[in-house]
Amino acid sequence: MSSQAETFFTQITSQSLQLMVEQAKKSVIIAAPGIQKNVAEAILSAAKQLGSEMVIVCLDVSEHSLRLGYGDISAVEMLKDDGVLLQHVEHLRFALVVVDGNGYSFTPNALYLESDKSSSLGFNAIKLTTDQVREATVRLSPAAKAIAVAQCQDETTKQALNQITPSIEPLIVDNNVVENIGNMLKVAPPVAFDVSRQVRVYNAYLQYVEVSMTGAAIQRQKVAIPKVLQSIGSDNQELAGRLNTSFDLLAKDNILSSKKLEQKLKELRAAFTPSLGKKHGRVMLKSNKDLFNKQIKLFKDQLAEHAKEVESTLQANIDESIAKIAKYYLPIVKAKPPMDMQGKLGMFINDEQQVMDWISRQLNGAFPKAEKMISNMEVSVIYKDVTFENLNDEEFIDALKNAFPDINWEKAYQESIAAAGITSKNEIEK
Numbered sequence: 001m002s003s004q005a006e007t008f009f010t011q012i013t014s015q016s017l018q019l020m021v022e023q024a025k026k027s028v029i030i031a032a033p034g035i036q037k038n039v040a041e042a043i044l045s046a047a048k049q050l051g052s053e054m055v056i057v058c059l060d061v062s063e064h065s066l067r068l069g070y071g072d073i074s075a076v077e078m079l080k081d082d083g084v085l086l087q088h089v090e091h092l093r094f095a096l097v098v099v100d101g102n103g104y105s106f107t108p109n110a111l112y113l114e115s116d117k118s119s120s121l122g123f124n125a126i127k128l129t130t131d132q133v134r135e136a137t138v139r140l141s142p143a144a145k146a147i148a149v150a151q152c153q154d155e156t157t158k159q160a161l162n163q164i165t166p167s168i169e170p171l172i173v174d175n176n177v178v179e180n181i182g183n184m185l186k187v188a189p190p191v192a193f194d195v196s197r198q199v200r201v202y203n204a205y206l207q208y209v210e211v212s213m214t215g216a217a218i219q220r221q222k223v224a225i226p227k228v229l230q231s232i233g234s235d236n237q238e239l240a241g242r243l244n245t246s247f248d249l250l251a252k253d254n255i256l257s258s259k260k261l262e263q264k265l266k267e268l269r270a271a272f273t274p275s276l277g278k279k280h281g282r283v284m285l286k287s288n289k290d291l292f293n294k295q296i297k298l299f300k301d302q303l304a305e306h307a308k309e310v311e312s313t314l315q316a317n318i319d320e321s322i323a324k325i326a327k328y329y330l331p332i333v334k335a336k337p338p339m340d341m342q343g344k345l346g347m348f349i350n351d352e353q354q355v356m357d358w359i360s361r362q363l364n365g366a367f368p369k370a371e372k373m374i375s376n377m378e379v380s381v382i383y384k385d386v387t388f389e390n391l392n393d394e395e396f397i398d399a400l401k402n403a404f405p406d407i408n409w410e411k412a413y414q415e416s417i418a419a420a421g422i423t424s425k426n427e428i429e430k
Helices: 014-022 037-050 063-067 073-081 130-140 142-151 155-163 175-187 193-203 259-272 286-335 339-348 352-366 370-375 394-403 409-419 425-429
Strands: 028-032 055-059 085-088 095-099 102-106 125-127 206-214 222-224 246-248 283-285 378-384
Touching: 014 028, 014 037, 014 095, 028 037, 028 130, 037 055, 037 073, 055 142, 063 175, 073 085, 073 175, 095 130, 102 130, 130 142, 130 155, 142 155, 193 206, 193 409, 206 259, 206 286, 259 286, 283 286, 286 352, 286 370, 286 378, 339 352, 394 409
Parallel strands: 028 055, 055 085
Antiparallel strands: 028 095, 095 102, 102 125, 206 283, 206 378, 222 246
């Protein structure tokens, strides 16, 4: 097998790209979404040796590209500061490197998705033929075309190259653009790529879940008795047990209680979202999410049915409670009329119905309306992702194994260290 055939499929990383540029004798042309600092340093050195006009760099100089891990903002700043011809190609995602007329087309590595160490284990590049290198170069940009034409020794080929119009019109990168991008990355710095990759491994398995039901536990709701009515003493022991400065909205064990629903929700939490302790909360296996959502949908339907049952009788319960309290307070208020009542009723203080109506108005203002209470009944499900801080806590991993003992967490661990770019046992121990 020839040497050319052996290198047709190869792999290019930042380290190998740096080495190629360092060995340049005539020219360097690079087009990529971004470059790392070590490559930028090699480019600057080549520009000094070969002349800045013989070094062409086309990048996607954007915040988004840098956040994906295609390059480093410091590399861009270095090239701009030292006067290398740096051009911007929006959304550029392929990569091309041509050194002294030898070229490769390759898939650049986004560190947000994969480490350089992992990507170096396979092929990501193909060697271009001489004709392919020439055509790719002249189509890349006018500046790259000028180099390709100047280095072509065959006049016929040179004329053919001159006839080709560049397919891309790169933009000169403005200093203000680089400065603005740098400022944005300082204001909201991206998470370290090895960290984000590790977290994504566990996020594929897990998700935090917070499930809550609000507005349904009307049996625990209390109503503040208007201050104008607050008093003590009564022969009605049943009502006195519910009265103080507040009143239990419903009598104990009322049929409108939400206890059955609360028990059902408790069972759902226990089955799908086991607790990892107060420190870490509840998590769910992502593989169970669809099933869990179906169960939540059924539970919401049950809550809606409960709301209908409540709607049909709650207002009657409230009206009955108001009537009982009004009757309870009637003799107390008549015996010692509040000033507010005196000001409102005057000569009618001895009229029991007038007094009863006055008491009922005070209570109606304090008691909630059934319609509003029912509208507040809802189930909330909030999902949150696992964080790197969780993974660094040994208690979290131990709790995870206890909560889901049938999951192969060793596999997840191996995936996470691979995502971090760790390839040997020695690196793990470090």
